Amino acid sequence: MSKKGDMLYAWTNDAEIQKKAELGGAVTALWKHALDNKIVDAVFVVTKGYDLYDAVPVVITDSKDLAKTAGSLHCGTLLMAKLVKKYLDGAKDKKIGVTVKGCDAMGFYELAKRKQINLDNVIMIGVNCGGSVSPVLARKMIKEKYDVDPDKVHKEEIDKGQFIIEYEGGHKGISVDELEEAGFGRRPNCRRCKMKIPRQADLACGNWGVIGPKAGKATFVEVCSEKGAALLDGAVKKGILATEAANPKGLEIRGKVEGAMFKLADKWRKHDFEGLGDGKDRLKKIMNETSRCIKCYQCIDVCPICYCVDCTTKNPAMVPPGELPVNFMFHLIRYSHIADSCVNCGQCEEVCAAEIPNALIMHAQQVELEKMFGHTPGVNMELPLMAYVEEKEERARLNNTGSDMIYQNVFNPVAKK
Numbered sequence: 001m002s003k004k005g006d007m008l009y010a011w012t013n014d015a016e017i018q019k020k021a022e023l024g025g026a027v028t029a030l031w032k033h034a035l036d037n038k039i040v041d042a043v044f045v046v047t048k049g050y051d052l053y054d055a056v057p058v059v060i061t062d063s064k065d066l067a068k069t070a071g072s073l074h075c076g077t078l079l080m081a082k083l084v085k086k087y088l089d090g091a092k093d094k095k096i097g098v099t100v101k102g103c104d105a106m107g108f109y110e111l112a113k114r115k116q117i118n119l120d121n122v123i124m125i126g127v128n129c130g131g132s133v134s135p136v137l138a139r140k141m142i143k144e145k146y147d148v149d150p151d152k153v154h155k156e157e158i159d160k161g162q163f164i165i166e167y168e169g170g171h172k173g174i175s176v177d178e179l180e181e182a183g184f185g186r187r188p189n190c191r192r193c194k195m196k197i198p199r200q201a202d203l204a205c206g207n208w209g210v211i212g213p214k215a216g217k218a219t220f221v222e223v224c225s226e227k228g229a230a231l232l233d234g235a236v237k238k239g240i241l242a243t244e245a246a247n248p249k250g251l252e253i254r255g256k257v258e259g260a261m262f263k264l265a266d267k268w269r270k271h272d273f274e275g276l277g278d279g280k281d282r283l284k285k286i287m288n289e290t291s292r293c294i295k296c297y298q299c300i301d302v303c304p305i306c307y308c309v310d311c312t313t314k315n316p317a318m319v320p321p322g323e324l325p326v327n328f329m330f331h332l333i334r335y336s337h338i339a340d341s342c343v344n345c346g347q348c349e350e351v352c353a354a355e356i357p358n359a360l361i362m363h364a365q366q367v368e369l370e371k372m373f374g375h376t377p378g379v380n381m382e383l384p385l386m387a388y389v390e391e392k393e394e395r396a397r398l399n400n401t402g403s404d405m406i407y408q409n410v411f412n413p414v415a416k417k
């Protein structure tokens with residue numbers, strides 16, 4: 001019997017999954033087991049759409065369809081949590097299995113706190129994530145840095161610090177550092193991300209730390225909850241999955257990879273946050289950047305923290321309608337509502353037609369608030385600093401001292417101390 005904290009190597013015994021899946025097919029096998037034994041009603045995962053740069057979310061109810069979802073898509077930048085809330089009724093009365101990367105898992109917790117997702121009905125299998133690449137930039141990068149037609153690429157992966165592509169006639173890898181120095185590589189929010197192994201999921205899976213004869217043939221699995229342990233044990237009992245204890249040396253290597261990722265994230269945080277300036281300079285920079293906003297609401301629509309039906313930014317008394325450039329209050333309202341809980345998923349930046357670095361601005365504020373109040377979003381069910389404030393209280397606060405307090409603390413490091 002496995003238990004929370006166990007570290008294992010896992011692989012499938014299912015011949016069909018073995019043919020298609022990577023790393024021993026453990027994740028696909030776990031979902032097959034969950035579907036076939038009615039542990040979940042559906043599995044919600046990402047699959048390749050039109051091409052490699054097109055990640056499409058799919059709901060799978062028949063395990064025969066799982067094969068086409070095998071493998072990772074680094075050029076897909078979807079966030080699963082908001083989609084479960086929007087299109088699967090927040091798993092209110094259906095049991096859903098979801099494969100999640102770190103920011104997905106964080107989004108699930110933030111929406112669950114706000115009662116928009118029923119986590120009791122969700123099983124999360126987390127996968128290690130070193131970062132994703134924006135699809136538009138990926139195409140440009142492959143053309144310019146790899147000198148390869150992006151349409152000829154049929155596979156990509158990030159391995160040992162390289163972004164590797166396979167295309168008709170060969171394969172090529174370039175170090176992620178080199179790509180990022182040249183303005184390509186991972187999305188800016190991914191560079192700053194420290195949620196590399198999503199341990200708030202029920203199982204945390206990946207290839208880091210799989211060494212020896214099992215390298216490339218098994219998945220590293222960390223058991224993170226009793227629910228995860230039960231899923232794993234059930235799959236082993238049914239014979240679809242085999243496990244063995246992880247090699248201690250592999251465990252050490254996994255820790256080192258994660259540690260190196262943290263250091264890199266710190267480097268990027270310093271770089272990006274310093275670029276935003278401090279105090280009044282930061283405020284000026286943010287006002288300048290956001291002055292391009294066309295108030296299309298896309299950033300609000302995709303954000304896993306935004307869930308209000310009556311959004312305050314649509315209140316004419318707060319933000320005069322039809323005014324361009326948009327009143328800065330529009331952005332101040334967003335900051336005051338969600339900066340404490342931003343999970344740095346990058347969605348708001350990805351969709352912004354005005355190319356405003358929304359995620360950077362919000363993440364910089366979140367990190368400051370975390371330093372002040374010690375609250376880390378997305379890791380557990382601990383309540384956020386401001387999410388449960390009643391709408392009328394929030395309005396009063398914005399009209400009185402609350403927004404000033406947020407302004408002082410976040411934009412003015414002197415007032416913070």
Ligand code: SF4
Pocket residue numbers: 292293294295296297298299300348351352353354355356358
């Ligand atoms: S997505 Fe960009 S342009 Fe649209 S409302 Fe948000 S910040 Fe403004």
Ligand code: SF4
Pocket residue numbers: 299302303304305338341342343344345346347348349358359362363
């Ligand atoms: S503000 Fe942007 S980066 Fe932060 S959680 Fe919302 S969409 Fe993600």
